[in-house]
Amino acid sequence: MSCPTMTSQTEKVLMAHGSGGTLSSQLLDTVFLPAFSLSSESLHDGAIFTLGDQQFAFTTDTYVVNPLFFPGGNIGDLAVNGTVNDLAMCGAVPQFLSCGFVLEEGFDLSSLQRIVSSMQAAAQKCGVELVTGDTKVVERGKGDGVFINTSGIGLIRGPALSPKKIQTGDVVIVSGDIGRHGTAILSEREGFTFESTIESDTMELSSMMQQLLKSQVDIHCARDITRGGLATILVELAQSAGLGMAIDESRVPVNGFVRGACEFLGLDPLYVACEGRFVLFVPASEAKKALQIIGPAACIIGEVLSDSPFVTAKTSIGSQRIIDKLSGDQLPRIC
Amino acid sequence: MSCPTMTSQTEKVLMAHGSGGTLSSQLLDTVFLPAFSLSSESLHDGAIFTLGDQQFAFTTDTYVVNPLFFPGGNIGDLAVNGTVNDLAMCGAVPQFLSCGFVLEEGFDLSSLQRIVSSMQAAAQKCGVELVTGDTKVVERGKGDGVFINTSGIGLIRGPALSPKKIQTGDVVIVSGDIGRHGTAILSEREGFTFESTIESDTMELSSMMQQLLKSQVDIHCARDITRGGLATILVELAQSAGLGMAIDESRVPVNGFVRGACEFLGLDPLYVACEGRFVLFVPASEAKKALQIIGPAACIIGEVLSDSPFVTAKTSIGSQRIIDKLSGDQLPRIC
Numbered sequence: 001m002s003c004p005t006m007t008s009q010t011e012k013v014l015m016a017h018g019s020g021g022t023l024s025s026q027l028l029d030t031v032f033l034p035a036f037s038l039s040s041e042s043l044h045d046g047a048i049f050t051l052g053d054q055q056f057a058f059t060t061d062t063y064v065v066n067p068l069f070f071p072g073g074n075i076g077d078l079a080v081n082g083t084v085n086d087l088a089m090c091g092a093v094p095q096f097l098s099c100g101f102v103l104e105e106g107f108d109l110s111s112l113q114r115i116v117s118s119m120q121a122a123a124q125k126c127g128v129e130l131v132t133g134d135t136k137v138v139e140r141g142k143g144d145g146v147f148i149n150t151s152g153i154g155l156i157r158g159p160a161l162s163p164k165k166i167q168t169g170d171v172v173i174v175s176g177d178i179g180r181h182g183t184a185i186l187s188e189r190e191g192f193t194f195e196s197t198i199e200s201d202t203m204e205l206s207s208m209m210q211q212l213l214k215s216q217v218d219i220h221c222a223r224d225i226t227r228g229g230l231a232t233i234l235v236e237l238a239q240s241a242g243l244g245m246a247i248d249e250s251r252v253p254v255n256g257f258v259r260g261a262c263e264f265l266g267l268d269p270l271y272v273a274c275e276g277r278f279v280l281f282v283p284a285s286e287a288k289k290a291l292q293i294i295g296p297a298a299c300i301i302g303e304v305l306s307d308s309p310f311v312t313a314k315t316s317i318g319s320q321r322i323i324d325k326l327s328g329d330q331l332p333r334i335c
Numbered sequence: 336m337s338c339p340t341m342t343s344q345t346e347k348v349l350m351a352h353g354s355g356g357t358l359s360s361q362l363l364d365t366v367f368l369p370a371f372s373l374s375s376e377s378l379h380d381g382a383i384f385t386l387g388d389q390q391f392a393f394t395t396d397t398y399v400v401n402p403l404f405f406p407g408g409n410i411g412d413l414a415v416n417g418t419v420n421d422l423a424m425c426g427a428v429p430q431f432l433s434c435g436f437v438l439e440e441g442f443d444l445s446s447l448q449r450i451v452s453s454m455q456a457a458a459q460k461c462g463v464e465l466v467t468g469d470t471k472v473v474e475r476g477k478g479d480g481v482f483i484n485t486s487g488i489g490l491i492r493g494p495a496l497s498p499k500k501i502q503t504g505d506v507v508i509v510s511g512d513i514g515r516h517g518t519a520i521l522s523e524r525e526g527f528t529f530e531s532t533i534e535s536d537t538m539e540l541s542s543m544m545q546q547l548l549k550s551q552v553d554i555h556c557a558r559d560i561t562r563g564g565l566a567t568i569l570v571e572l573a574q575s576a577g578l579g580m581a582i583d584e585s586r587v588p589v590n591g592f593v594r595g596a597c598e599f600l601g602l603d604p605l606y607v608a609c610e611g612r613f614v615l616f617v618p619a620s621e622a623k624k625a626l627q628i629i630g631p632a633a634c635i636i637g638e639v640l641s642d643s644p645f646v647t648a649k650t651s652i653g654s655q656r657i658i659d660k661l662s663g664d665q666l667p668r669i670c
Contacts, residue, residue, distance in 0.1 A: 011444040018438070018472030027470060031448055035455040036465040047466035049431060051490060054387045060433035060486055064471045096384060098395035100484045102437070103353065109346040113366055120370040130371040131382035135362060136399045137353030138668065142479040147471075149435045151395055151486035155386060333473065 018333075020227025020273075021326030025236075045086035045223065046152075048160045055156035057092035059083060062100075062149040066333040068115065070188045072180075072199030075148055076118035078275060081204045082335060083150040084126045085224040088206040089278065091161040091213065092154025094126060099150050100134045104143035112146065119148075126204040128152070158213050163240035165220040170304040171287045172245060173280040175208070176201070176297035177253040178230050182272035182331050183261045194264075196257045203276035208294060212280075217290050221281040226335060228326040229271040233279060234311045235325045244307030247323075248314045251301045270313075271326050273334045353668075355562025355608075356661030360571075380421035380558065381487075383495045390491035392427035394418060397435075397484040401668040403450065405523045407515075407534030410483055411453035413610060416539045417670060418485040419461045420559040423541040424613065426496040426548065427489025429461060434485050435469045439478035447481065454483075461539040463487070493548050498575035500555040505639040506622045507580060508615040510543070511536070511632035512588040513565050517607035517666050518596045529599075531592045538611035543629060547615075552625050556616040561670060563661040564606035568614060569646045570660045579642030582658075583649045586636045605648075606661050608669045 016023040046059030063079040080097065087094040099119065103112065123130050180201040187198060205224060212219060221241075223233050230252065238245045254262075254269045262269050281304065282290050291298050311323040351358040381394030398414040415432065422429040434454065438447065458465050515536040522533060540559060547554060556576075558568050565587065573580045589597075589604045597604050616639065617625050626633050646658040 013438045013440055013442040013444060013447070013472055015440050015472050015474065018470060024470065027444075031444065031451055032468060032470070035448075035451040036458075036468070047431065047433075049466065051391075051430065052387060052389045054389065056386075056488075058431055058433060058488060059467055060435045060484065061469045062435040062437050062471050062484055064437060064473050095386065096382065096393055098382075098393060098486050100395045100397035100435075100486070102397055102399060102482055103348045105348055105350050107348040109348060109362075109366065112348070113370075116366055116370040123371075131384065132394055133367060133371070134396045135353060135359065135367070136397050136482075136668075137348055137350050138399050138479060138482075139350065141476060144473060144477040147437055147473075147482070149395065149397055149484035149486070151433050151435070151484070153391075153393060153488065333471075 015332045016329035019326055019329035021232055025325065045089040048090055048156065055160060057087050057090035057154040057156055059086040060149065060151040061086065062147060063335055064147050064333050065185065065335050066144065067188055068145050070200055071184050071197050073202040074115055074118050075146065076115035077122040078202050078335060079148040079150045080119050080122035080126065081202050082275060083152040084128055085205045087152050087154035088209040089161065089222045089224050090154065090156065091158060092156045093210060094128045094152055094154045094206050096131045096153045097123065097128050097150050098132045099130055099148060102143055102147040103135060103137045104145055105137055105140045107145050115146065126206055161219055161221050163221050163237045166237065166241035166243060166281045166304055167220060168243060168304055168306040169284060170220055170281040171284050171300050172247060172302040173282065173287065173290055173298055174230065174252065174301050175278045175294050177255045178225060178274050178277055179254055179258045179262060179269040179272035181275040182334055183258045185334055186265060186331055187261060194257060194261050198257050198261060201274050201276035205276065205278055211293050212290060215289065215293055217282060217293065218286050219280060219282055222278055224278045225274040227273050229273055230279065231270040231323045232325045235323060238309040238311050242309050244305040244309060245302055245311045246305055247302030250316050251299060253299060267330060271330060273331065275335065350667045351664035354661055354664035356567055360660065380424040383425055383491065390495060392422050392425035392489040392491055394421040395484065395486040396421065397482060398670055399482050399668050400520065400670050401479065402523055403480050405535055406519050406532050408537040409450055409453050410481065411450035412457040413537050413670060414483040414485045415454050415457035415461065416537050417610060418487040419463055420540045422487050422489035423544040424557045424559050425489065425491065426493060427491045428545060429463045429487055429489045429541050431466045432458065432463050432485050432487045433467045434465055434483060437478055437482040438470065438472045439480055440472055440475045442480050450481065461541055496554055496556050498556050498572045501572065501576035501578060501616045501639055502555060503578060503639055503641040504619060505555055505616040506619050506635050507582060507637040508617065508622065508625055508633055509565065509587065509636050510613045510629050512590045513560060513609050513612055514589055514593045514597060514604040514607035516610040517669050518593050520669055521600060521666055522596060529592060529596050533592050533596060536609050536611035540611065540613055546628050547625060550624065550628055552617060552628065553621050554615060554617055557613050559613045560609040562608050564608055565614065566605040566658045567660045570658060573644040573646050577644050579640035579644060580637055580646045581640055582637030585651050586634060588634060602665060606665060608666065610670065
C-alpha cells in the first residue's frame with residue numbers, strides 16, 4: 001500500500017470530501033489521522049475509552065442537511081437520533097448530548113423553535129439529556145439557515161463492539177429496508193413528486209440495540225447505515241476487519257417506491273443513506289434470535305468470508321460484482 | 336420577573352444573538368432553556384454530571400472566528416484551547432475532545448492542514464486527546480472556509496466549581512490583562528495597523544487551574560473571559576450567584592496598545608473578548624496564595640457584596656457606574 005501523500009497547496013475542498021465515500025476516506029487518511037495520532041484501524045462510530053473502572057463511548061456529528069425540514073423529520077430530530085445511534089453502535093447506552101448551533105443571520109426564530117422542539121422530543125424518546133450547548137451566528141450568506149453539532153456520551157455496560165470482532169462465518173443482517181432517508185431528502189430538495197411521499201427513516205436505534213444486548217445476543221459489530229449507504233459501510237467494515245463479505249442483492253430490502261424513485265433519479269439504493277437502519281454481524285447460530293428481536297423488517301443479506309477484504313454482491317441476474325465505496329458525491333448534504 | 340415570551344413568526348436571527356450579550360441570553364431563555372428543560376440557574380461553562388462514582392464535566396463550542404488566521408493563533412488552537420478552558424473552569428481535568436468540521440467547498444486543503452496541525456499542537460500542550468471527529472462539506476457560499484466544533488470531557492477530582500458557590504466577601508481576581516483577543520481579531524479583520532501588532536491571548540488555562548486546585552486554594556468559582564468580555568461575564572455571575580459585585584476599573588489591567596486600539600476603534604475594553612484570561616472568586620484570605628500561583632499578571636479588581644445582583648464599577652474619575660451585559664454586538668465572530 002502506498003503512503004498517503006500530503007495535500008498540495010492547490011488542492012481544494014470538494015463536495016465529495018463530505019460524502020462519506022472515497023474522498024472522505026482520503027481526507028481522513030491524509031489530513032486528520034496523521035495529526036490526531038489516531039489509527040484508522042480503530043475507526044468506528046465513536047471513540048471508546050475507560051475512566052476509572054467504567055467504559056464510555058464518545059462521538060460527534062455536525063448536521064448540515066438541506067432542506068432543514070423534510071418528510072419524516074427535520075435537522076433537529078436527525079441531529080439527536082444520528083448521534084444517539086452512533087453511541088448505540090458502539091454498544092453504549094446513550095446518556096448525555098451537547099448541541100452547538102451555527103445560525104445564519106436572518107433565519108426565522110420560529111423555525112429554530114420548531115427544530116429545538118423536535119430535538120427535545122427526540123431526546124426524550126431516546127432517554128438522553130441535552131445538557132450543554134452553544135450558539136454562534138454568522139452573517140447572511142456565510143451559513144445556510146442552521147447547522148447543528150451534537151456530541152454524545154454513552155455508558156458501555158457490556159462488551160464494546162468493534163469491526164475487529166467481525167469473524168469468518170458471521171452473518172450480515174440489515175435491520176430494515178434501505179434508502180428512504182436519501183430518497184426523501186433528494187425528492188424534497190428537487191421538488192419531485194412520486195406516487196407516494198417517501199418519508200425519511202430517521203429514528204433512534206438505541207432501544208433496539210439495548211434489547212439485543214440485554215437478550216445477550218453475541219453481537220460482533222453493529223453499524224448504522226448513513227452517508228455512503230450500505231455499500232460504503234460494508235466496504236469500510238470489511239477493510240477494518242480484514243475479511244471478505246458476500247451479499248446477495250436480491251435479499252437487500254428496498255421499498256417499492258424508493259426503488260422506483262432511485263431508478264428515476266439514477267441512484268443505486270446500495271449507496272443511498274438511511275438514518276434509522278443498521279447492519280449487524282453475529283455468528284450464524286445467533287441470527288434467529290437477533291432477527292426475532294429486531295422484527296419482521298430485518299433479514300440476512302450475506303455472510304463474512306475468510307477471503308481478502310473485498311465485498312462482493314450477487315446481482316439480481318445472478319452475476320457477481322465487486323462493491324466499492326461511494327465515489328464522488330451523489331447526494332450532498334444528506335445529513 | 337415577567338415570563339419569557341415565545342418568539343413570533345416574524346422574528347429573525349440577528350448577529351447580536353451570537354454576541355454572548357443581552358440577545359444571546361434572551362435566545363437562551365426563550366428558545367433553548369424551555370425546550371431542553373435546563374435551568375438557567377445552573378448555567379456554567381459546561382454541564383457537570385455523575386456516572387458511577389465519578390464526576391465529569393462536558394462542554395461544547397463551535398468556532399466561527401473570522402479571519403481564520405490572526406496574530407497569535409488560528410481557529411484550530413482557539414477551538415482546542417477554548418473548550419479545554421471551559422472544562423478547566425468547571426474544576427475538571429480535560430481528558431478527551433471531539434472535533435466536527437464544516438468545510439466550505441473550495442477551501443484550501445493546505446490551510447486545513449495548517450489548522451489541523453495547530454489543533455494537534457494545542458491538544459498536546461493541554462494534555463488532551465482528540466479522539467473522534469466528523470467532517471461535512473457545504474457548497475461555496477453556504478459556509479465560510481471552516482467552522483469547527485469541539486466538545487470535551489473532563490474528570491472532576493475535587494469539588495465542582497459553580498457560580499452558586501460565590502460568597503459575600505469573595506475577592507474578584509483577573510488572571511491577566513484583558514481585551515487582547517478581540518482587539519487582535521478586529522485589527523486583523525479591518526486591516527488596521529497600530530504601533531505594535533496586538534496578538535491574541537489564546538492559551539490553555541487548564542494547567543494553571545490544576546495548579547490552583549492542587550495547591551488547595553479554596554476556589555469558589557472561575558470563568559474564562561470570552562464573548563461579551565469581563566463586564567458581561569461578571570453580570571452573568573452576579574445574577575447566577577444572586578449577589579452584588581463592585582469592581583474598580585483602574586485596577587483592571589489593560590495593555591497600553593490594546594487600550595489605544597480600543598480608543599481608536601470605539602470599544603470599551605471591559606466588553607472585549609479574551610481567549611486566555613479568567614476571573615476567579617476566592618475568599619479574601621486565599622487571595623494572596625492564588626495571586627502567587629497565577630503570577631505577576633494577576634490582580635484583585637473587586638469584591639462580592641451582599642447587595643442585590645448588580646455589578647458596579649468605580650470609574651477612573653472616581654464616579655460609580657452600573658455595568659450591564661453587552662448590548663448588541665460590537666465584535667461579531669470573535670470566536
